[in-house]
Amino acid sequence: MKSKDYDGMIDLEFTHTKGRDFAKRTFRKGNSWLSFCQPNKDNIPYYFLITTGGGYVEGEKYHHQITLDDNSHAIVTTQSPTYVYKCENHQTTTQEDDFHLGKNAILEFYQDETIPYKDACYRQKTTIDMEKGAKLILTDGLSKGWSPDGAPFQYDEVGLQTKINYDGQLVYNDYLLVDPESDPMQEIGYFEGKLNFNSVVIIDENITQKTVEELRKYLDQFDVNIHYGISLLEKDGMVLRLLSDSAFENHKLMWKFISYYREKILHFSELNLRKSEHLEREQA
Secondary structure, three states: OOHHHOOEEEEEEEEEEOOEEEEEEEEEEEOEEEOOOOOOOOOOOEEEEEEHHHOEOOOOEEEEEEEEOOOOEEEEEEOOOEEEOOOOOOOOEEEEEEEEEOOOOEEEEEOOOEEEEOOOEEEEEEEEEEOOOOEEEEEEEEEOOEOOOOOOOOOOEEEEEEEEEEOOEEEEEEEEEEOOOOOOOOOOOOOOOOOEEEEEEEEOOOOOHHHHHHHHHHHOOOOOOOEEEEEEOOOOEEEEEEEEOOHHHHHHHHHHHHHHHHHHHOOOOOOOOOOOHHHHHHOO
8 A cells, every 4th residue: 555545654674784773764644643762761762652532433544654673672652542433424544554573673562552432443453573583572452332322342343353463473473353233242262251452462472381481470469350371372472361351450550560561571661651640540
C-alpha cells in the first residue's frame, strides 16, 4: 500500500555510532504524530506515538514502520490505548506495524491495549524481523471495550495478529480473533469471566526455562487478583499473558515482569515511561 493510502504513518529509524544511540529518521504523516525524544537514565532514544482525534475512525488505515540498525537501542510507546470508534457501515479499521531489528539491536515497544467501541471492527497486523543477537520487548492487549450502557464486549470483531521472525525462523505467531456475538467470551479459552487481556512478549536467545522459573517465583510473591502465566517459547523467548477485571492492575504486574528482565537480566537502569496514571486508571 502506498503512503498516500494511509490516514496516518510513522517511520522511525535508529542507529548506533560513537557509543550512542539516536534516531536518524523521524517521519510522520496524516493523523499520526510523534513526541519529542524523552529523557531517561540510560540515554536511550524514547518516543511516544500520538494519534490525533483520540482514536481511529471507521475505515481508517494506519502504518508504523520502525527500523533499528545493528547494535542500536530504542524505546517506543503509545501515548494511550488504541481507541477504535464504531463502524456503522461495517468498514474495517486497520493498523499495520512492520519492524526490523539489526544484529544485536534492542527494541522496547510498549503498546497499550485496544479499546473497541460498540460496533467497532478492527484488524491489527504486526510483523517483526530480527537478526541474530537482537532483543525485543513487545506489549499488547484487548479490553472489554466501551458501550453507552457500560455492557462489555459490544464490539463487532477484533483481530490482533503478531508474527516474529528471529534469525530467519518464525519463533512467534499469534492471532487473537474475537467475535463477541458468536464467541463464548466468558468461557475458558476466551476471557474466562474477566474483562481485560494483556501480554508481554520477550524475544532473547538467552532466555531458558530457568529464566521463566525465576520470573514465576518473583511474580508469585505479589498478591493479585489476576489470572496469568509465563510460557517459554519453543525457542528464543517467553511470553506473559494476563486476564483480569482491570487493565491498570494488569499493567502493574506487567511492569514488574518487564522491570525484572530489564534491570536484573539486561542490567539497564529503572525506566519510568511517565504515562499519566489517570489515563491508565481510565482503562480499569
